Amino acid sequence: VPLSEFDLIDRYFTSSTGPRDDVVLGIGDDCAVLRVPDQRELAVTIDTLVAGVHFAADAEPEWIGHKALAVGLSDLAAMGAEPAWATLALTLPQAEPAWLGAFSRGFSELALAHRVQLVGGDTTRGPLAVSVQVHGLLRAGAAMRRGGGAPGDLVYVTGTLGDAGLALLAEQGLYVRDGCLGGLREQLHRPSPRVAEGLLLASVASACIDVSDGLAADLGHLLRASACGATLYLERVPCSEAVRDYVAETGDWSVPLAAGDDYELCFTVPEEKQAVLENLALDFSVPVTWIGLLEPQKGLRCCQADGRQLAAVPSGYDHFAGGD
């Protein structure tokens, strides 16, 4: 018996994530009704993942559910916003209970971990795709913007870069090594958005962006918005041992700089706040690494260990530019 659309929504999504008392009306009416506290601003972002573009059509549905929410949470993190609510527009070729159950589990576990409540959605028949909008709360005026950086500010990044990119190369059979790459797959398929880190950084960072299209591309957006340039010190770019080995063997910097899907935060800090940042990072065990410097001269320069500049900076993913 085919499930009806309404059964579907009821069964998998109605109460999949816990109640928040700022949800006046959740799933099941024409709109959700939500309460934004006084003195708070609302941060919103929408992202679509398409089968065959962002994930394989036969990818684990639990990963798809996780990642569909994670990419939006990463955007909230980049603003320094506290996650609150999500809506989900799910387009499916058919209604398979096993697939839906696993998808919903991946989505709900991450939602619960960040106190996000699913408040609305739309389920449609069509080629597999998932759009998620996330909503977060900010102290009024406290948003970290891309455009707040100034020459002299220090460029930092959280975590390590390139793990997801290397895992993808390994999955595609384009990079083969004994063992040891399995651990990176978690970064590719179940990224952990830096939500807590974003909240902490909001008090010290002058600008911030999340690294979803690769460091070079995303830092490039920050630079354009801040109307300045930067030098990046490649030997300082934090990488796992596997990625360091890959770069050493191949000389290919595109994995840590341009492969994307890192979901780390790249942010800038005025020099006078560096000590505050480093103390915050120590106190709260946030892995942050200083990797470069904002400069008046436009553009991004990548300085190698020997002092020479990388001739061409690897660029990020662009859906419509015909390459990756």
Added chain:
Amino acid sequence: VPLSEFDLIDRYFTSSTGPRDDVVLGIGDDCAVLRVPDQRELAVTIDTLVAGVHFAADAEPEWIGHKALAVGLSDLAAMGAEPAWATLALTLPQAEPAWLGAFSRGFSELALAHRVQLVGGDTTRGPLAVSVQVHGLLRAGAAMRRGGGAPGDLVYVTGTLGDAGLALLAEQGLYVRDGCLGGLREQLHRPSPRVAEGLLLASVASACIDVSDGLAADLGHLLRASACGATLYLERVPCSEAVRDYVAETGDWSVPLAAGDDYELCFTVPEEKQAVLENLALDFSVPVTWIGLLEPQKGLRCCQADGRQLAAVPSGYDHFAGGD
């Protein structure tokens, strides 16, 4: 030269709809940042239109842009919310400037008419689909819900029903008549969401829903949420002359009751507020028609002009139930 994703977004969407002073940060950062006034609640809804399901792949892009926003505005209308902001997730097989220009025009014209600002989006390569989330503002506690109806309340509907459904039959060549059906196409392709009407009705209606899947299905949702049933008087259901002719000729009530895409409001009013409603409707020229009565007995009964009940109530569209 293929347009890059960023060029695309810049060219068609960055400032396509006018500025609102409650938009702290619009398109171009990781999130939009929005200000919800004190004493207001936020109403949100997300809807997806998929090529081949909700519209033909070669449909006029201007219609697609219009309709993608209209369906969400209709949901806001059903809550009695004032439209404020929208986000757009657009999935495209390729970036065609002519298509994008027309899509954006259809979207923007409707947005402007309702003072809606586009504040964020995501553009992705893939099978053509559009997800739009709209955000509206409500006086705290004033939302019209589906579940507020009670036995004895009068059932009303705005406008006329079945025009879009008949236009679709005509386009598909399933219903042929001399002339006169052309005017209905506007209802199908460029529906006018009943936003102003929803705002007016919020003070008198006990429950409300928008008619997108057909009156029978949508009133059915209202009845289940309100834990009651209803009798509908078919000869009172407001129809254009073309739809009345169609029903008279064919005896088929599914066009006005179940064809969907009407985007009218179906609402209920307690008997003691009927006079207030009728006066409001007169004063503001809102076309409303009394069509039935809520009753304690569950289910929907359709009473014909001769007093007999329709044997089977036509049902609405369900994406996963295998029919239309």
